[in-house]
Each structure stands twice: as structure tokens, then as C-alpha cells.
Amino acid sequence: MGVISWIVLGLIAGLIAKALMPGKDPGGCIITILLGIGGAFVGGWVGKTLFHTDLGTFFDLRTWGLAVLGALIILVIYRMAFGRSRRD
Numbered sequence: 001m002g003v004i005s006w007i008v009l010g011l012i013a014g015l016i017a018k019a020l021m022p023g024k025d026p027g028g029c030i031i032t033i034l035l036g037i038g039g040a041f042v043g044g045w046v047g048k049t050l051f052h053t054d055l056g057t058f059f060d061l062r063t064w065g066l067a068v069l070g071a072l073i074i075l076v077i078y079r080m081a082f083g084r085s086r087r088d
Contacts, residue, residue, distance in 0.1 A: 006040070010037035010039075011033045014031075021072060025079075038070070039074055042069075042071075042073050043055070
């Protein structure tokens, strides 16, 4: 995939991940793109390690699914590391 494809994939995958896991997360458009691109890398690694599948082309459904899965993993790790602890 080209650079523009990675940016578009990152933006859409990041938006989907943030919609599936709402909450107060930092950043705007650039952070969302980076979240999605990082999610594609993490999702590609998870797909190769657990499911023995690689990222496909831009229009391949498994590419999108793995990118969103990876972005969700990054959001969970971020919230565990930097989330506010509630003190009642």
C-alpha cells in the first residue's frame, strides 16, 4: 500500500476504534491517524501470530478488521497505562 492508503486506512480505522470504545482520549485528527496506522501494525502482528494471516490489500476486509483490532488493543493499553484512577 502507498503512503496515502496508510493515512486513509489509519484515519478510518482510528475513527472506528474510537467509536467502538468511546471515552476521553487525547488528540485530534493526526493522533487518530497515528492510532489507526499503529493499529494496522499491531493488528498485522496479531494476525500473523495468532491467525497465520497477513494484511491484504487496501480493499481487503481482513486488512480493515486487523487494523481496527490493533487500534482497539492500543486504546486498551493506553487507557490502562494513563487512565485516571477513581478514588471514592
